Amino acid sequence: MGTIPYVDRYAIFVGGVPRTTTAMELAQLFQQVISGVVEVTLEVERHTNYPRGSARVVFGTREAYLVALAMGRFTLFTLRERRILEMRPYVLDGMVCEICHEAAGIYLCPELPCMLYYCVPCWFMAHQNDDMDDHKPVSRRTLGLLKGWRQNQTLCRYGNCMPSGYYYF
Structure with missing residues (x-):
C-alpha cells in the first residue's frame, strides 16, 4: 500500500479564496495568521487552468494544523472585496x-x-x-457532510484564545 508523505498529513482545504489571489499571497497570509506553512496549492479548472477559488494549505506541525482547523473560518479584506475563507480538514487517501x-x-x-x-x-x-x-x-465518500463544519470555533492554547477574526491583505 502506497502511503502519503507524512508532511501532507497536516493539509487543510481552504474555500472562498479570491480567484485573483496567488499561491504566494495565500502562503504569506497563512504564515502571518497561523505560521508553519509548508506548501500552498491553488485548485484550478482542468481545461482552462483558471483558479476555482479553493486551495490546499499544508502545515509543518500538528499545532499549526489544529489552530487553522479550530479557527474554521476568517474574513479576508482585499482592496476590492471582503471574503470569508473556510478551512476544513483535507481528507487524504x-x-x-x-x-x-x-x-x-x-x-x-x-x-x-x-x-x-x-x-x-x-x-x-x-x-x-x-x-x-x-x-x-x-x-472521501462522506466529505460532503462536512459543509458548515466547525463554525466560529476557537482554540485556546497556553491560556490565549485565538478567535475567528478579520484579516487584511
Whole structure:
C-alpha cells in the first residue's frame, strides 16, 4: 500500500479564496495568521487552468494544523472585496491508521480532540465512550457532510484564545 508523505498529513482545504489571489499571497497570509506553512496549492479548472477559488494549505506541525482547523473560518479584506475563507480538514487517501499503524486509515475523525485517521476496528475501539457519540467518521465518500463544519470555533492554547477574526491583505 502506497502511503502519503507524512508532511501532507497536516493539509487543510481552504474555500472562498479570491480567484485573483496567488499561491504566494495565500502562503504569506497563512504564515502571518497561523505560521508553519509548508506548501500552498491553488485548485484550478482542468481545461482552462483558471483558479476555482479553493486551495490546499499544508502545515509543518500538528499545532499549526489544529489552530487553522479550530479557527474554521476568517474574513479576508482585499482592496476590492471582503471574503470569508473556510478551512476544513483535507481528507487524504492512502493513510495508515494512526492507532495500530497497520491497517488502512479510511476514516478521519474531524473533531478537534481526535483529528486522527482510523481503521474500522480502531475507530470503534477509540470512540466507544459516551462522550464521543457526536464524533462522526469522515472519508472521501462522506466529505460532503462536512459543509458548515466547525463554525466560529476557537482554540485556546497556553491560556490565549485565538478567535475567528478579520484579516487584511
